[in-house]
């Protein structure tokens with residue numbers, strides 16, 4: 001098989017890794033398959049849902065520290081993406097009540113915004129709504145939190161990576177208009193874990209991070225950006241195969257590129273151009289870790 005072009009970054013736009021899971025070793029497998037960069041989304045690293053701001057502070061710092069370790073120990077550039085997980089609200093409400101849980105999410109979003117401003121993270125994520133109908137009494141709190149997330153991201157001038165149910169064209173339009181009401185630009189919104197192919201011109205300016213399935217990749221190639229590929233790897237030994245394995249993006253990129261030299265330029269759309277347009281920086285092979 002022809003190798004990937006040596007100057008092409010190969011980027012997984014959304015995955016989770018845990019210091020208690022496979023962690024660095026998974027990133028090494030990613031690199032060996034040809035991967036160079038990944039966006040490391042935070043996750044719960046402890047058994048219980050966070051119920052204090054300290055809990056979130058610890059969680060976010062774990063993500064930032066792990067990202068640094070992936071760079072030094074696995075040779076993979078990792079960009080931290082942090083925010084309180086929208087579904088945490090439902091669980092935290094069991095002990096804090098809806099009002100208390102909503103306040104905690106607001107405070108955790110403010111903290112995440114400050115960490116973006118001090119360049120410890122590159123985006124707020126995952127923010128949005130649970131991917132299932134929320135129980136009675138939670139609808140308003142969920143929307144308040146999402147709105148606050150967009151305001152924090154807007155003020156920090158960073159992208160917002162959205163967790164929600166799968167979207168069709170009208171779902172993308174609804175998301176863009178929800179964001180517009182908070183003066184949040186659609187070009188900095190990315191729907192993550194997109195499983196339905198929706199053409200760029202039908203997404204109301206919102207970016208899509210597609211699950212790196214073969215049929216979605218085939219559907220994307222003719223598309224202008226912004227769009228990304230992701231695995232949403234969970235690094236959870238209790239749930240092997242719940243999502244795609246971490247080396248999937250480089251493997252599929254390699255298969256796509258093989259024998260079709262013209263496709264080289266197409267690969268720059270998800271791996272370079274889309275990152276540049278949404279995040280304002282471009283991944284490069286061999287980039288140095290900022291001191």
Ligand SMILES: [Zn+2]
Pocket residue numbers: 014015016041126232
């Ligand atoms: Zn995720």
